Amino acid sequence: MPATTTEDLGGGEAIIRLQDIAKSYWREALEIPVLKGIDLDIPKGGYVALMGPSGSGKTTLLNLIAGIDRPSGGGLEVCGYALNDLDDDELAAWRNAHVGFIFQNYNLVPVLNAYENVELPLLLQPLSRSERRRRVLEALSLVNLEDRMWNYPRQLSGGQEQRVAIARAIVTDPDLLVADEPTGALDHKNAEEVLQLMERLNRELGKTIVMVTHDPKAAHHARHQIHLEKGVLDRMVEVNQ
Amino acid sequence: MIGLLVLLPFAAYLGWLLWAAFFLPVPLSYNLRSLWQRKVSTFSTAGAIALVVGIFVVVLSLAQGLSVAFVTSGRDDQALVLRPNARFELNSSIERERMRILKVHPLLAREGEQPLCSAEVVAVKLFQKSNGDDTNVTIRGMEPMGLRLRPQARIVEGRWFRPGVSEVVVPRKMQGRFPGMEVGGIVKMGGRQWDIVGAFEAGGSSAESEIWTDVADLMQAYKRDSYSTLLARLQDANRIGEFTRSVDEDKRLKLEVVTERAYFKELTKAGDPIAVLGNLITVILTGGAIFSAMNTMFAAVANRTKEIGMLRALGFRQRDILASFQWEAILLCGAGGLVGAGLATFANGIQTGTTSFDTFSDVGFAFTITPGLMAQGVAFSLVMGLLGGFLPAWRASRIPLTEAMKGG
Amino acid sequence: MTRSWVRTLLVLGTVAVSVFLITVLQSLLTTLDSMSNNPNSSNRLVVRHKSGLTQVLPRSYENYLRQQPEVETICGLQWFGGYYKDPANFFANFASDEATLFDVFREEFGAAGITESQLKEYLRDGTGCIVGESLAQKNGWKVGDVVPLTGTIFPISPRLTIRLIFKARKPSDENVLHFHYKVLEEGVPRFKGRVGTFWLRLKRPEDIPRLIERIDRHFANSANETLSETENAFNLSFVKMLGNINGIIQGISVAVLVAVLIVTAGTMAMVIRERTTEIAVFRAMGFRTGQVLSLQLAEGALLVTLGGLIGTLLAVLVAGAVRGVMGTVMPFFADFAIAPRTMLLCMGTGLAIGLISTFIPAYAATRKPITEGLKTL
Structure with a gap:
């Protein structure tokens, strides 16, 4: 597949720019390439599902975009920053300001209640307690869970847990949401609920979403699907909704 | 000089930790609740540390009891x-x-x-x-x-x-x-x-x-x-030297003079066997307690690998994680230390005695558990937390971010 | 266990340290025990003043004691309490009757291989002295050296010439200096015709109780009443003077045992909780509860036994250092050694701790329904 441009993904200003991205792991003296020569632009407001079989490199690609891993080669610019130029601390601050994370297994802290879990990323920002409270409540109301904010994760259902996790992802008002198999641990009904919520975030709040999934139903909610095969972009499919 | 070189980074680290307790983002309540979550390992480690601190305080009080017995007896004049x-x-x-x-x-x-x-x-x-x-x-x-x-x-x-x-x-x-x-x-x-x-x-x-x-x-x-x-x-207390000389040099006397305080200080040696034994035991036990605290903290870190990866992904830095886990270890050991210092009060006031091998006579003394000694015990437990917690906390801070993305 | 070798090592370390400590403590106790349990002393008897060690007996008592048919020989002994150069440099020194000393303490000097000519040298020189080999080594003394001994209890500071350096079976017996009784008698007027203790050697140990009774009755109601006891009882009274060492050591041993039990049980609980799924899988495959349980137990026992082994080994290795440290503050501990019996006892205790601390959490894990264990997958 040739380089994918923003034009292919609905047009507009690129929020993610990947240029000739390569990533390999070293196992002893053996180099194992995971991603090779990825060129990809994703426009602001896009909603992209990364798909592909196990080992195709889709999660690695997501990690690179989210700034929790660094490429072996190539350049990437996300939300206006060349990530290769940032040191670890700057990268951490950048993630906090620009990226919201949604994980397959929610990754809520079991000893913190819903409110505190959502508040976590705000602790890194110079906000007053009341301002934090305002934002947490806003995020929780967006996912419709204000009434469960004093509950601990084990007192919530899987769907509710994932909605708390989504509230945590958006509480800092990031430009970009990354999601790794967000419905992987959910049953059909809850999965549908979470996907609809993500779609709303994309459409109503204009959040750019990059989601890794192997579930075609989930991928159907995205605007575009990008398939990876053995570390290279294979094809792009526009979703007709 | 070498001591200073060792102490300086230690003091700097300590200062940073104190600062971190107030200004770093991961709240201490997170650590407290995590400890509470793992009740079995927390209680077993804190219990072991409580016993060690208890023994430490009792040993200190013994030494203190003996020096009260002697040192307060002496006057300089x-x-x-x-x-x-x-x-x-x-x-x-x-x-x-x-x-x-x-x-x-x-x-x-x-x-x-x-x-x-x-x-x-x-x-x-x-x-x-x-x-x-x-x-x-x-x-x-x-x-x-x-x-x-x-x-x-x-x-x-x-x-x-x-x-x-x-x-x-x-x-x-x-x-x-x-x-x-x-x-x-x-x-x-x-x-x-x-x-x-x-x-x-x-x-x-x-x-x-x-x-x-x-x-x-x-x-x-x-x-x-x-x-x-x-x-x-x-x-005049200052003329003790003059008195000593004159008593020594007077041909009719030829006697030795020693201040009351110095004399009693010499007598404190009666407690040396017990103090040496006590210190030996405390040193060995401390080693064991630090191992135990370290083990618990390593387990805690291992169990929370994904959680730590997630925190890093959200933007928490390595040093935030380091401080957080270091504090968790200190809280764990400090709790044990408090309990241990409390346990030690049971020994307060117990009368016992030993025999001075210099005079072959009985020296009675009491275990005196003062707030100062208890504070020393707690401080001791905090140091154990610092030493036992550092490596696990260091490892926690080195956990790769991508762990957060691993399923399961 | 291989899953987390750091943690395995730490458990091993905790157990090793605890077993080490208990081994050392228990060995201190057995050392104290052996002080008052010397098999060579079974036919020796000590006669001293009833009012305590600072009171002395008249020399004239010796005649009566010597006349008793059970008595083979008798030696007067006085603790001199002097020091060489530094008061902190403690060693035992006595003024003793040179003629009978070697007979009464035949067993102690037996290992020395003292030649007739060496003995004559000492007997001939009125200001001569004999010292144990380890004491001589510590101070760098050779035969012929002059040792100035500063008196504390007595107002004399004799200069003694070393005439003989002897070997003994026990280190504490070598940390000793003897000199002629005459030096004390001539230097301290009030000691003329007086002596601190009489050490009697009996022909047959069975006669001891009878003789004790007879001696003490004979001198009862005199100006200087006597207290006679076996050498072991005499030594025991010194050990007891230290205070309740036995109680303190046993108390600490128990505390350490409890602590290590708590810690290992806690650790094993963590390990087994991490394995709940694995245990459930084993059981799902058809392993019986007992089999799964014994698998876990074997592992825990292995770990703790290994820790115990390391701890005991460590104790044996540092026994010399402990002897050095404790020996300087408490003369008894110059004989500190780790008896095989103590080693076995401590390792056995370690094994028991391993089994108990693994059994509790492992048993709990096998009680759980299999489905619950599999759910955590």
């Missing part, structure tokens, strides 16, 4: 005159003629015509303790002025002894450890019967290991014609 090389009162002897010369020494403090000094005899007598074992007890015969020179001693029952009528007073503390020491009772010494007419306390000092009586009575009973020692107050 009072001196003991002894036979050269005698080292202890028990070994010393001063003939009546020399004593007469000593008592008119111009450097002694005076009250009217009376010099503030007491010629004394020290003897020991085997007594049976409540548990049936025999031990040597110090018997001190003193002149009436002897009581004036020991203002910390006060009678708590009955009255002081009178000269010439074979009366003794016993320490209140001794009454519990030796049978038959009640006021109104009788002790046999030197082939005579002595009436116990009073019980006294002396602020925990070593006097509380001695039976006191009149010096002339004691000399008569033990058929002795020389004193053991002279306890004297000087006009």
